[in-house]
Amino acid sequence: MFDYQFLIEVLVGGLLSGVMYSLVAIGFVLIYKTSGVLNFAQGAMLLFAALTFVSLVERAISFPLAFAITLAIMVVLGVSVERAVLRPLVNEPPITLFMATLGLSYVIEGAAQLLWGTQVHGLDIGISDVPLDIAGVFISRFDLFAATVAGSLVALFALFFRYTRTGLSFRAVADDPFAALAVGLRLPRVWASVWTASGIVALVAGLLWGARLGVQFSLSLVVLKALPVLVLGGFDSIAGAIIGGLLIGAIEKLAEVYVGPLFGGGIEAWAAYVVALVLLLVRPSGLFGQKLVERV
Amino acid sequence: MSAAPLTAQLSPGAGAFAIVVGAAIAFGAVPLFGSDYLMDAVLTPFLALALAAVGLNLLTGYAGQVSLGSAAFLAVGAYATYNLHLRLPQLSLIVDLVLAGLVAAAIGIVFGLPSLRLRGFYLAVSTLAAQFFVQWALTKFGWFSNDNPSGVIDAPVLSVAGVTFTSPAGRYVFSLSVVVVATFLTLRLLRSQSGRNFIAVRDHELAAKVIGVPLLRTKLLAFGVSSFLIGIAGALWAFAYLRTVEPAGFNLDRSFQILFIIIIGGLASLRGAFLGAAFIVVFPLILSRAGAALLGGVFDSGVLEMSQRIVVGMLIIAFLIAEPRGLIALWDRLWRVVTRPAAIRNT
Numbered sequence: 001m002f003d004y005q006f007l008i009e010v011l012v013g014g015l016l017s018g019v020m021y022s023l024v025a026i027g028f029v030l031i032y033k034t035s036g037v038l039n040f041a042q043g044a045m046l047l048f049a050a051l052t053f054v055s056l057v058e059r060a061i062s063f064p065l066a067f068a069i070t071l072a073i074m075v076v077l078g079v080s081v082e083r084a085v086l087r088p089l090v091n092e093p094p095i096t097l098f099m100a101t102l103g104l105s106y107v108i109e110g111a112a113q114l115l116w117g118t119q120v121h122g123l124d125i126g127i128s129d130v131p132l133d134i135a136g137v138f139i140s141r142f143d144l145f146a147a148t149v150a151g152s153l154v155a156l157f158a159l160f161f162r163y164t165r166t167g168l169s170f171r172a173v174a175d176d177p178f179a180a181l182a183v184g185l186r187l188p189r190v191w192a193s194v195w196t197a198s199g200i201v202a203l204v205a206g207l208l209w210g211a212r213l214g215v216q217f218s219l220s221l222v223v224l225k226a227l228p229v230l231v232l233g234g235f236d237s238i239a240g241a242i243i244g245g246l247l248i249g250a251i252e253k254l255a256e257v258y259v260g261p262l263f264g265g266g267i268e269a270w271a272a273y274v275v276a277l278v279l280l281l282v283r284p285s286g287l288f289g290q291k292l293v294e295r296v
Numbered sequence: 297m298s299a300a301p302l303t304a305q306l307s308p309g310a311g312a313f314a315i316v317v318g319a320a321i322a323f324g325a326v327p328l329f330g331s332d333y334l335m336d337a338v339l340t341p342f343l344a345l346a347l348a349a350v351g352l353n354l355l356t357g358y359a360g361q362v363s364l365g366s367a368a369f370l371a372v373g374a375y376a377t378y379n380l381h382l383r384l385p386q387l388s389l390i391v392d393l394v395l396a397g398l399v400a401a402a403i404g405i406v407f408g409l410p411s412l413r414l415r416g417f418y419l420a421v422s423t424l425a426a427q428f429f430v431q432w433a434l435t436k437f438g439w440f441s442n443d444n445p446s447g448v449i450d451a452p453v454l455s456v457a458g459v460t461f462t463s464p465a466g467r468y469v470f471s472l473s474v475v476v477v478a479t480f481l482t483l484r485l486l487r488s489q490s491g492r493n494f495i496a497v498r499d500h501e502l503a504a505k506v507i508g509v510p511l512l513r514t515k516l517l518a519f520g521v522s523s524f525l526i527g528i529a530g531a532l533w534a535f536a537y538l539r540t541v542e543p544a545g546f547n548l549d550r551s552f553q554i555l556f557i558i559i560i561g562g563l564a565s566l567r568g569a570f571l572g573a574a575f576i577v578v579f580p581l582i583l584s585r586a587g588a589a590l591l592g593g594v595f596d597s598g599v600l601e602m603s604q605r606i607v608v609g610m611l612i613i614a615f616l617i618a619e620p621r622g623l624i625a626l627w628d629r630l631w632r633v634v635t636r637p638a639a640i641r642n643t
Contacts, residue, residue: 010407026564038417038420038524084613085613085617089617092616092620094416094417095362095416095417095420096616096620098362098417099555099559099612099616100612100613100616100617102552102555102556102609102612103556103608103609103610103611103612103613103616104609104613105609105615106552106605106606106608106609107605107606107609107610108609109605110602110604110605110606110609111602111606113598113602114599114602114603114606118598118602133570200594222318224424224428224548227421227424228421230421231418231422235417235418263436267432268427269431269432270425270428270429270432273421273422273424273425273428273429274420274425275421275430276425277410277422277425280410280413280414280422281410281413284414284415284418285418286415286418286609
């Protein structure tokens with residue numbers, strides 16, 4: 001007989017880990033929406049934030065203070081990226097900017113590990129990982145917590161984009177940079193704040209992922225999990241990032257459990273990419289991405 | 297573009313003379329007088345990476361399709377050569393190499409299919425699928441590595457028509473010959489109609505389509521030829537340079553390394569691919585010497601690796617900002633400064 005309870009357990013586990021992917025993907029979407037750059041350095045920022053936080057905590061600095069200091073460092077990082085990388089490359093083709101962020105990811109990764117060392121740090125954010133038993137389905141408490149944090153972050157961003165001046169200017173720049181410039185929005189300032197915002201997302205995601213995997217170099221590879229999510233949802237849609245994350249999380253786990261054994265397992269590494277690719281062939285700009293209209 | 301500016305300012309006779317001298321040094325003087333260290337640790341990896349960069353440059357620099365999966369094709373080339381040699385021992389090594397290139401080309405075409413509908417980032421991300429899939433397949437299925445538990449393969453003895461290339465000098469000459477032939481053929485391809493089509497597709501896809509460039513054929517040709525070259529480079533990397541390889545050696549970092557070579561060297565320039573490869577090979581050696589001399593014991597291998605990452609990353613950004621055409625543009629400018637006064641004196 002088919003084990004439905006197990007199916008639901010796998011599905012819920014997948015959806016919850018999908019939320020973690022969404023969290024990383026949102027950092028990408030923020031930057032892509034406002035500056036048209038696929039920021040490959042998001043993973044490096046995540047590593048940098050988590051590593052800084054952990055190292056501060058290990059030097060006997062309290063949690064809130066460490067959080068505040070890391071936040072401040074991410075702000076400085078965001079502003080200096082805008083100054084040193086984005087501003088000189090303004091008006092370059094997007095793919096050039098993408099390659100610049102590749103270089104940036106090397107710089108940040110190298111700096112993070114040069115500064116704080118390469119050993120693995122444990123990160124305990126005080127959430128027990130005893131599974132919760134809901135109607136016979138076991139759900140990880142940590143996953144639930146992560147999903148709640150991610151969910152509230154998304155809600156916060158939604159409010160921010162709708163009701164604050166800065167949020168509105170983000171949307172204006174995303175909609176049409178030239179028109180935004182014409183009505184007097186300061187692009188450099190918007191970019192600096194959007195990089196800061198994605199730095200904050202990186203910090204939150206880095207702490208959650210770090211608590212899960214340990215804070216180490218491989219944390220920066222989390223971006224590779226987020227890329228199919230982006231492709232699936234469309235690079236410029238926050239809603240897409242969330243739904244894409246949920247889909248990828250669920251598909252990945254289901255594929256690993258039900259299809260994986262046919263290939264001898266371990267298909268998690270590429271299953272998401274294949275799903276994203278197949279979808280792309282049908283909808284070249286993802287589920288929720290804007291259609292590109294090209295002028296000749 | 298390509299080799300033109302180097303010889304353009306010289307008279308035809310001088311150009312031919314330069315080529316003969318270059319060949320005499322590369323094929324004669326270096327293997328005779330060069331140290332084993334030079335050939336083994338510097339020149340052979342340089343040649344393999346340069347060929348891979350030529351392949352990627354054809355795809356990314358000329359045809360404008362960004363790929364982040366080069367290492368996958370290096371791996372395919374290496375493992376295909378290994379298996380052909382193992383399972384069809386009657387074939388000559390050269391035939392193995394060409395067939396392995398064709399295998400890589402076939403896989404490249406499959407993973408190039410999305411390029412027909414995708415552009416830019418979406419395409420770049422989809423090439424990552426090749427990267428992860430190939431690495432997974434090579435580790436997962438024992439057949440590829442003749443059932444080695446960790447997927448490690450050992451190089452066969454390089455021998456063509458009874459001549460074996462086992463010494464560092466031999467492996468260097470073998471790589472050099474392969475690279476010279478492959479580069480020459482690539483150069484011919486780039487100067488043909490297909491080569492022009494690559495550039496047309498890169499510069500404006502829609503406009504290229506309007507003037508009758510066959511998009512499907514051009515893009516797949518670019519993916520196929522590029523993967524062919526990278527596959528052969530992979531075989532050289534595995535068998536002439538490392539001689540023992542595992543799938544993990546062909547990871548995403550390797551793909552980025554090749555992409556960085558063409559950015560630093562110069563997009564859409566074959567000479568740029570060679571300059572960039574030379575830089576990427578020599579730079580860590582210089583950095584480790586300089587670091588050890590300046591900082592002494594503090595500069596251990598960990599610090600070296602990290603500072604290398606930082607400097608390479610910064611260079612990428614610096615080149616993209618200050619000289620998007622790469623080292624080769626600097627080289628050409630330098631060349632002009634050196635040759636112009638002489639030309640003025642002569643007239």
